[in-house]
Amino acid sequence: MKHLYLILRTLALPLALVAIFSQVVVAQTPERHTSLGLNYSALQYQGNFGSDYWKFSNSQYAPGVAINQYLTKGLDLNSQLFYTELKGQQSLTHPFTTTLINANLGLKFKLNNGWALKENARIQPYLLAASGWTYASQDGLPDSLGVPENRSYVDVMAGAGINFRLGSAVGFFVQSAQHMPLRANLDGNPEVSTPRWSDRFLQHTVGLTFSLGQAPDSDEDGVPDAKDKCPNTSPDIEVDERGCALDDDLDGVPNHQDQCPDQPGTAETHGCPDADNDGVDDTDDTCPDTPAGVAVDATGCPTTTTTDTTATATPPTETTDNDGDGVPNAEDRCPDHAGPATNQGCPEITAETRQRLQEATKRIGFELNKATLLPSSYATLDELAQLLGQYPDYSLSIAGHTDSRGPAAFNLRLSRERAAAARQYLLSKEVADTRVEMRGYGAAHPLATNTTEAGRTQNRRVEFDLFLTGDSNAAQVKYGVEPKLASAIPAKPKKAAPAKKSINKARKATLRKAPVSKAPARKTSVKKATPKAPAPKAPVRKAPAKSKPSPQRPVPAPAKRPGA
Known part of the structure; x- marks a missing residue:
C-alpha cells in the first residue's frame, strides 16, 4: 500500500501538467494528439559494485505507463512512470536491493517533422530528454540498526527511440535511455565514499501507444478535417476518400448536381453532353453541329439577329x-x-514566364498510382497562382500525361485526375475557376521513350501553358481534342444510392442559366449552319470557344497499377 500511495503521488504532477498542455494544444490543432502508452522495461545497474550495462541476463524488469502530447510538428511533451527493483552484489555476503519509483516529464524531439521525414511516416525516430523524481528504498551496507534507508532524488534522463505507426491510432515503440540520479546512493554505498554520478542505470523499453479521442470532422462526412480537401460538404452528399463530392464521369459537376452522372458534360448544361459546346445539351439541341462563335437560341440553332x-x-x-x-x-x-x-x-508572355511554366512541369509530383499531390509541389503551384495574377487576361491550361505502362483506360483517367488535382489546388488559392482548364491525355503524347525508367519518368508529367481567355485551350491546340473518358473506361457497378428524380425538359429549361452574350472565338470566317427544323426566336446566346470546362473538385484516387 505504501508503494501504491507513492506511485499515485508521483504520477499526480506529470498528469496535471500534461492535462494543462492538452487543453491548450488541442484547441490549436485539429487532430487527436494525446496518446497513452503501456510499456515494459529492462533496467541495468552501473555503480560502485560493477556494471550490468547491456547484460540482459542481469537486468531487472519493470512495467510502466506514458502519456504523450503533441506540441508542434517536431516536438512532443512526454511523461513516464515505472516501478521496479534494482539488485546487485556488494560482496559475497552483502547483496543489495533498491526499490525504485520513477516519474519524469520531458520533451520528445521528433524527426518525422515534415523536414527529415513526413509527419505521418511509418517509421518515426526521436530523441528524448527529461527530468523527474525518483524514490529509492535501499537495503545496502547495513547501518548500526540494520534498517533500510529511504531516499528521494532528482533524476535526469536522455535517450532515443523509434515509433512504428501501425495504424491511425496505434503505434509500437522501442527506446533506450540513461537515468542519472543527482545523488550517488542507489546501491546503499554511503555517498561520502562515492563520486558524484557514479550510480546510474539504463532503461530499455518496448511498448504500445494508443491515440485518444476521435479526429474532428466538422462537416460530418466521415473524413477527418485534417484529410478533408472539401471541408464544407453537406452530410447528405456522398463523398470520396478525400471528402469531396463524388463525380463519377469527371466532368466537374458532382453527382448530386449532375443530370447525366454517367456522361461527361458541362456545368452550363448541368453535367449533360454538349458536343458543339453551344450551351444547349445534346438531348435538346435541334442543331447539334453549330460552329463555335455562332449565336444560338434555346433550341441550339443559329439566330437571325444579334442586335442588342x-x-x-x-x-x-x-x-x-x-x-x-x-x-x-x-x-x-x-x-x-x-x-x-x-x-x-x-x-x-515573356520568355522568363515561359521558362517558369516549363520548370513547373518538372517540380509537380504525385503519390504512386494516385492523384494525390506531394507536399513538395505546393510551392510551385503557389507560384503559378501568383503568375495568373500578373496576366489577368490569360487563362491557364493544365494537361496530364502518363507513361505507357498499364491499361490505356486507366492511364487516361489517372492523367485527368492528376490535372484536376493541380487545378483544385489553384482554385483553393482563390484563382477563378473560369481561368483554369484541364485536359487528360493518358500515354498518347510521350516526350521520351517508354522503354527506360528515365524516359517513363519524363513522360509522367503535368504541363502548364497560358493562353488568352476566349481562345482555344492551349493543350488542345498542342495535342488535339481530349480523348473521351466515358468511352475509354467501361462502366463500373455502383453501390445503391437514393434514386434521382427524373427531370423533364420543361424543368431543365428552368434550371438553365439565363442567356448570356459571349465573345466569339477568333475566326477568319464563320459559316452558319442550316437549321434542321424551324425554331421560334429566343433570347440571344453565344457559344464559347470549344473548350470543355474542367473538373472543379479533386476526384477519387484510381486503382493501383505498377509504377505510375
Missing part, C-alpha cells in the same frame, strides 16, 4: 484606346492592359 436593343450608352468612337497601346478598343482583346497589335493589344 437594350443598350442606351453612347458607343465609344473607333479611335478610343483606354490603355494607350495604339490598338483601338474596338480591335483590342485586352483594352485595359497594353500590348502590341501583333498580339491583338494584349500583353505578351
